[in-house]
Amino acid sequence: MIIENWFLDDDVMGADCVTALKIKAKLHEEQSPFQKIAIYDTEKFGHLMTIDGVIMLTARDNFFYHEMLAHPALFIHDNPRDILIIGGGDCGTLREVLKHEQIEKVTQVEIDERVTALATRYFPELCVANGDVRARLLFEDGIAWVKNAPDASLDVIIIDSTDPVGPAEGLFNAPFYAECRRVLRSDGILVQQSESPFLHFDTFRATGEAMRAVGFTETQALLFPQCVYPSGLWSATLARSQSLTKYRVKDAEQKSFDTMYYSAEIHAASLVLPPFLRGNG
């Protein structure tokens, strides 16, 4: 909702704690076949995209989230080549993934073409890699796409989704994770954005539990700041049937591309769970 130039997140998760951003103007609003998408200009965060009243990203602070969804998994995997992104319509995760030179193919399956159309217009800096010959942008249902994909054909799957209400609900459960496990190679890694471990602890815990329930032997939560999301403390949960704690430290230290938040040291730091979360994630 908008009150006196402040955009308040609609708190669909019911945490009774949200971020408010001061806005200058509404630049665009539309009802797509899936959701209501709006673009605002903010006072200090550049462009803001909201979906169904929930803050999705701003130009200023999306780097935390996009870097942490992409780089930890890609530096844990020994040789990631074939990547799938489910959701991710703003293309920020895609851009980060394509910074890795050894990657041969990234398929992005976003259900709502309008999200990407608006990202191209209002967040062009996130879409600079959309024309990369290794990228394939599909606009269809990610759950159906995974169901039809061949066994053992992917190295990393990144689920870059909205909250587990509405269109994204089916992305947060065991049947979908089982399909992801089937299409991953034996050393493959699944990554899912898993909400605020402080505000949405039940979702956070359930994500790792559901992943283990379908046969992934290892899960690991990553913590990172995400300023405009409720609580500012966000998580991704990784699942695999091999170690998730080792990563290519030297490659991460000597990476050929710039990042704002991710580094080899931040990678290690993000794996540390504080006492109030121990035994979960």
Place this chain on the structure above:
Amino acid sequence: MIIENWFLDDDVMGADCVTALKIKAKLHEEQSPFQKIAIYDTEKFGHLMTIDGVIMLTARDNFFYHEMLAHPALFIHDNPRDILIIGGGDCGTLREVLKHEQIEKVTQVEIDERVTALATRYFPELCVANGDVRARLLFEDGIAWVKNAPDASLDVIIIDSTDPVGPAEGLFNAPFYAECRRVLRSDGILVQQSESPFLHFDTFRATGEAMRAVGFTETQALLFPQCVYPSGLWSATLARSQSLTKYRVKDAEQKSFDTMYYSAEIHAASLVLPPFLRGNG
């Protein structure tokens, strides 16, 4: 300001990004000689204290801040005995400090007695150590107290202040840090809450710079989540004339008291600065 059952932080730092908490009722409000203090009951964060319209603390999430202001410095110091807290009127930092058995004396100098009076009533869990024989609670001006303190008489000074506007402004500058350095022993450590490194970067950077300018040879920023503060990413800056990176790891691992956020591993992780902050703090 309060709009439709949401309390929005008053954004005195002008970041145009704040936290909003859903409240049930205002329980108390008063104008002290220094500031306007209010207490609310929230939907999911327990009691909330605000000062001049700014969120100070909630019952649910204050542990991040209080633990990180106290424990890192106390485990870096080899044998902390004499501690000074400037501000800290809610007594949460004091409680954490007194968990360390080797500490002999903690002097807390809070300018506004009403903050502590209201904490005793609305946050009794933070005030459980106020009667400890090692604790001395003074209600006077911290800057004047430090000016009158003898040379080399303290091991750790913790500046647990409000934002650097209003009453706390004089706590964020070189003349005050110079006095702190004088009253610290040669291995003493100064700790200052230093705002959001993302939203208030200039204050964050200036804090470390001012500490180095008065002769502390080492400074080190700590990062930690603080959900109800703007951006959810907060910092403390430590200053010393000896190493700040070594700490008593085994003592931290085997500490005799419980914490919700701090641990030996979190200590190390909190020292890691991401690329966008490197060279600062």
